[in-house]
Amino acid sequence: MRRKDRKQFECIKDKRLLLHVCCGPCSTTCIKRLVEEGFEITLWFSDDNIYPEEENLKRYENLLIVAKHHNLKCLYKPYYHEKWLETIKGYEKEEEGGSRCNLCFNYNLKTTELKAKELGIPYFATTLTVSRYKNSNKIFKIGENLDGFLEFDFKKKGGYDESIKLSKELGLYRQHYCGCEFSLAQSNAYITNKNTK
Numbered sequence: 001m002r003r004k005d006r007k008q009f010e011c012i013k014d015k016r017l018l019l020h021v022c023c024g025p026c027s028t029t030c031i032k033r034l035v036e037e038g039f040e041i042t043l044w045f046s047d048d049n050i051y052p053e054e055e056n057l058k059r060y061e062n063l064l065i066v067a068k069h070h071n072l073k074c075l076y077k078p079y080y081h082e083k084w085l086e087t088i089k090g091y092e093k094e095e096e097g098g099s100r101c102n103l104c105f106n107y108n109l110k111t112t113e114l115k116a117k118e119l120g121i122p123y124f125a126t127t128l129t130v131s132r133y134k135n136s137n138k139i140f141k142i143g144e145n146l147d148g149f150l151e152f153d154f155k156k157k158g159g160y161d162e163s164i165k166l167s168k169e170l171g172l173y174r175q176h177y178c179g180c181e182f183s184l185a186q187s188n189a190y191i192t193n194k195n196t197k
Contacts, residue, residue: 009037009150010037012123014122014123015037015038015039015040015123016039016040016042016121016122016123017034017039017040017041017042017121017122017123017124017125017150018041018042018044018112018115018116018119018121018123018124018125019031019034019041019042019043019044019124019125019126019127020044020046020108020109020111020112020124020125020126020127020128021043021044021045021063021126021127022047022050022059022108022126022127022128022178022179023059023062023063023127023174023175024059024062024063024064024065024066024167024170024172024173025062025163025164025166025167025172025173025174026127026128026130026131026163027043027063027066027127028066028162028163028166028167028170028172029130029154029159029160029162029163029166030125030127030130030152030154030159030163031043031066031070031072032162032166033152033154033159034125034152035070039123041070041072042072042073042074042075042119042121043063043066043067043072043073043074043075044074044075044077044112044115044124045059045060045063045074045075045076045077046077046108046111046112046115047059047077047108047179048077048079048080048081048083048084048107048111049081049084049104049107049108049179049180050081050179050180051081051179051180051181051184052181053079053081055175055179056079056081057079058173059173059175060076062172062173065170065171065172066170066172069170075115077111077115084104084107084180087103087104087107088100088103088104088107088180091103092182093182094182095186096133096178096183096186097133097134097135100182101134101138101178102138102142104180105128105138105139105142106142108126108128109124109126109139109142109143109146109149110146112124112126113146113147113148113149116148117147117148121148122148123148123149123150124146124148124149124150125149125150125151125152126139126143127154129152129153129154129155130154130155130159130160130163131155131160131178132155132160133178136153136155140153176191
């Protein structure tokens, strides 16, 4: 189901929603907006793309700070990076925002759809759209083929800047790359290049 109009959200009677979360900072604005819309949120940290495993756990631990702040239930999917690598095989050298990222979006959204069905939660959304570095329309295009996906473009109305502000207020760790080893390498190369100029 694809819903994006605010009036459509208001017509939803069962407002239980599973929110796929990529990290604590990105969750802040998304939770705030969903609460304003009257949704009952369960957080879902399912991010096999994040590398290394220590980084995955660090982001989860910071999400728990946000969950505690809002008194929300937070579920953790055991880390399975190898399965994610199989999914994006052949696209490792793609630039950020390319086909590898689309495969990653699909992987995370599909995993969330399956978990929502398992839990009997009718709707799900993702924090991925809060980032100014991600194309929300690409995410929506993937989500429109999944049952229960709701379109929330959390970067609208200054959502990204608000997430930075809120994460600072909560003292959250903020990473400098999206998640996988390929985005980490590109980010490190960019930082090195910037520092040598």
